[in-house]
Amino acid sequence: MHEGPPHPAGDRLQGQRPPGRVEKYFKEHQAEFVREDRVFLSEILVSTVGKDQKEIPALEKKAKDLVDRARRGERFTELARDNSDADSAEGDGRLRFFARNELQQQIADLVFAQDRGFVTDPMRVPNGFLILRVDEKHTAGLAALEEVENEITQKLADPLVEPAIREFLSKLRGEAFLESERAMWTAPRFPEKTRPGWFMHSSNPRR
Secondary structure, eight states: OOOOSOOTTSHHHHHHSOTTHHHHHHHHTGGGGEEOOEEEEEEEEEEOTTOOGGGHHHHHHHHHHHHHHHHTTOOHHHHHHHHOOSGGGGGTTEEEEEEGGGSOHHHHHHHTTSOTTOBOOOEEETTEEEEEEEEEEEOSEEOOHHHHHHHHHHHHHHHHHHHHHHHHHHHHHHHHHHHHHHHHHHSOOOOGGGSTTTTSOOSSOOO
16 A cells, blocks of 8 residues: 655654754744743633622632632633633633733732642632633743743744655655556556447437
């Protein structure tokens, strides 16, 4: 069975990227990796919109129970997906990186003082009870190599992948052409009266 050429982004590219190249790029381009204080947050919202005042205590209890479950080790992503009333529930509650000045002072002071994995108590907000989780935190200054290694690898791979993909596609086109030629020359030879078109209806059939 014909399997075709190997994918261009495989072993061939790895051979073109010598060990230590990531570290070299990091040292020579450190200005690209200077970060400000940032925190990546996920959320769960227990909405109170349209709810009767009598329902509020039960909704607050639901929010507190979700916090307890998260702190006991249940996946925050699953809790958010199954219980959050925010639009972000479709993305497992994930939001994005926030700079300190993008958050309310009270929330910024809270989340920036905590470590990764911290889950807040339910916070009363105008539309319900909000729970936040600190998924990632970057301290201002030069990022650690481990934080940006994947980013650098992608930067280094892009110039190599594009020509390799072009070569790969060129090989596929060439092989497709050869297969087409081979099929044409090895196709069964019909007798003269049964050449292609013999099965078509004639407008003037012979009698």
